[in-house]
Amino acid sequence: xxxxxxxxxxxxxxxxxxxxxxxxxxxxxxxxxxxxxxxxxxxxxxxxxxxxxxxxxxxxxxxxxxxxxxxxxxxxxxxxxxxxxxxxxxxxxxxxxxxxxxxxxxxxxxxxxxxxxxxxxxxxxxxxxxxxxxxxxxxxxxxxxxxxxxxxxxxxxxxxxxxxxxxxxxxxxxxxxxxxxxxxxxxxxxxxxx
Numbered sequence: 001x002x003x004x005x006x007x008x009x010x011x012x013x014x015x016x017x018x019x020x021x022x023x024x025x026x027x028x029x030x031x032x033x034x035x036x037x038x039x040x041x042x043x044x045x046x047x048x049x050x051x052x053x054x055x056x057x058x059x060x061x062x063x064x065x066x067x068x069x070x071x072x073x074x075x076x077x078x079x080x081x082x083x084x085x086x087x088x089x090x091x092x093x094x095x096x097x098x099x100x101x102x103x104x105x106x107x108x109x110x111x112x113x114x115x116x117x118x119x120x121x122x123x124x125x126x127x128x129x130x131x132x133x134x135x136x137x138x139x140x141x142x143x144x145x146x147x148x149x150x151x152x153x154x155x156x157x158x159x160x161x162x163x164x165x166x167x168x169x170x171x172x173x174x175x176x177x178x179x180x181x182x183x184x185x186x187x188x189x190x191x192x193x194x
Contacts, residue, residue, distance in 0.1 A: 010063035011041050012192055014176065017058040018183035019127045023049040034060070038186040047071060047173075048149055055127070056080075056170035057178040059192060066192060070173060071149070078145040078172035079154050080122055082131070083163035087117055087140045091161040095144060101156035110157060114145040124169060125183055131166050139166060 017023060021032045023046045034046070040060065047059040047067045056079070061067055069075070095115035101108055118141035131139075142163075144154055155165045171178045175193055 010061060010066070011044070012063070012066070012189050013038070013040065013044070013060040014181070014187045014189060015058050015060060016178060016181040016183050016185045017050050017055055019055050019129060020052060022052055023058060034058075037184050048077070050170060051152060054168040054170065055124075055183065056168075057173055057176065057181075058170070059173055059176065061192070070192065073147040075174045076145050076147055076172070077149060077170060078143060080118060080169045080171050081142050081144060081154055081158055081165045082121075082139050082167040083142060083158050084137070084139060084166055085163050086138050087142050087163050091163055092117060092142065094161045095142070095157055099157050099160040101150070101153065101160055103150050103156075108150060110150070110153065111146070111148055113147075114143075116143050117141070118143055122171075127167060128183075143171075145172075 015034065015037065017034070021034060021036075023034065025033055025035045025040070025044065031052070034040070041062055043062045044060050045062070045064070045067055047061060047070045050056060050058055059070060092115050096112060098110045098112050101110060121141045140163075142158070144157065146153070154168055158165045169178070181187065
């Protein structure tokens with residue numbers, strides 16, 4: 001009889017990825033990476049990505065199956081985007097219905113999503129690099145919730161409706177929320193309930 005082997009114990013983390021950091025642990029020496037915030041276990045991976053200019057909730061795990069599930073179209077991801085100008089109902093309706101964007105020089109029609117203006121504007125810790133000031137005109141905030149995640153999709157979607165993104169923060173993945181986490185904060189959780 002063979003001895004039973006215990007299944008591997010996986011570890012899971014939430015991190016508030018700050019502006020200016022890559023969603024990775026190795027890479028270009030001069031770039032800031034997630035490993036600067038915490039001593040993560042070997043085999044840790046980011047579930048999805050937030051580009052260097054984006055902020056917010058990022059999930060990390062040692063469980064590849066969990067990563068695959070959360071990246072699937074079954075799990076919603078919600079973003080708050082600060083956009084250039086005062087977004088209007090027409091632009092919100094376009095976002096909701098899906099817009100055409102370019103992905104690696106190929107035209108792509110985004111799937112319908114949830115979008116709404118945020119009024120009042122959300123409050124977040126100031127970004128490490130100032131966005132701009134009121135001399136350059138007004139800004140507004142929009143919430144966009146989707147289940148797909150193409151390269152720089154939110155930025156491309158808001159630009160397609162005439163309101164370029166100035167600041168992008170992921171606030172929710174499934175039922176997991178950024179909440180009051182501060183930039184760079186890391187929280188270990190038992191599992192992801194998405």
